[in-house]
Amino acid sequence: MQRLFAFIEHNFHIILFVILQTICGFLIFSLNPYQQATFSKAAMGVTSTINKLSSDVYSYWDLKDQNIWLQNQVSEQFKESFPQSLYYLNDTFPIRDTSMHRLFDAIPAQVVFNTAHKTNNIFLINKGLSHGIKKNMGVISSQGIAGVVLSSNQNYSSVMSLLNTNMKITPHINGQEYFTEMIWDNSKPNCLSINGINKLEQINLGDIVSSGNSSLLFPKGIPIGHVSKINNLPKSQYFELELEAATNFRDLEYVFVIVNNEYSRLKDLLSND
């Protein structure tokens, strides 16, 4: 304490100078209109820069919460975005089902492990049985179809990626369902192939390939990819199509697991046939 007092006593003139200059600064920038305007302009520039910096930092820290919020928002919107499926149900079972209940629900999940370089790629998500996820549920990203749930434990699930040679989806192009298989042959990353579409069909480069009505796992109209190459082999009556997957599997972070609320009933009906 004595040292502090000694320091203040020894440097009192410096402290006094700083105090008096502060008073002067206050007078200059508060009572002189021109200097006040200049100070306000400069202060506004500084504060706006600091505020922007602060906002950027806050936004960065807030990204995780925002992502969760967005996931939930997309999930809610998803529930209302496939009226055709609802109408299909209503039209088909008008007497049995008048409650207008949803055919599909979406559960948001985060990818915790992912491969995109193997022959049979899978990824793990942080939702499992306790969240209502079961085997054979479809998984989509915000860009398009991502895969199908292979197995689940209490809190995690493994998902067969679209980039898996065992994955087979029936493609829907230009309003038509083609009952042929769309497969990933591991020849190019993110590129799938479709064989067996007759050359009489109107297929063009850039055509969107999506899910159709023949799948119980995905709602109709979820993008799978777009046609990136058409091989017109002269000795074959079929096209060999290459399509680029809509989902970027190398940067897969958030997905939605599709829950078909009527899966078991529809499956039973189909198995009876």
Next chain:
Amino acid sequence: MINKIIYWVLVIGFQVLVLNHLDISSYIYPQVFVTLLLTLPLHLKKTYQLLIGFGLGLVMDLFIYSPGIHMSACLWFIVIRMLILDRQDLKEHANNKLAYSIKTAGFSPFFYTTLILIVFYHFYILWLEGIGNINIEHMIITGLSSSLLSLTIIGVFQALRLNKY
């Protein structure tokens, strides 16, 4: 003591009644009253010097309504004066309680000290008054011409005091 008070009143009066109303040119804006700070007694404590500088600046600001500008400039003037005088051998004169002048410091040290302080003072107030929209050319011409005139007048004051003693 009374002589000193009269001298201070005369210098301040000369500044606010005559020099502040000089209408020779827009480039001439001499600040001669700082000679009062320049010639403060050498034995005066630093704290008192700062308070005197602050007070004199306040008086000048009240007359020309430029709140804070002359006060700030006078405080810097005092601080720079302290730094310069610390490098000059004036202990004997300080012990004799003499004021800083040509007689105590000698012509060359006094001239250089005055030159530095006067030029600094003029440029500092010109910068503060035009802050944010400074016309460099106008500032340099005004600063140099006003400093030159102030130096001349302060030189005359010093000559008069030399003759007196």
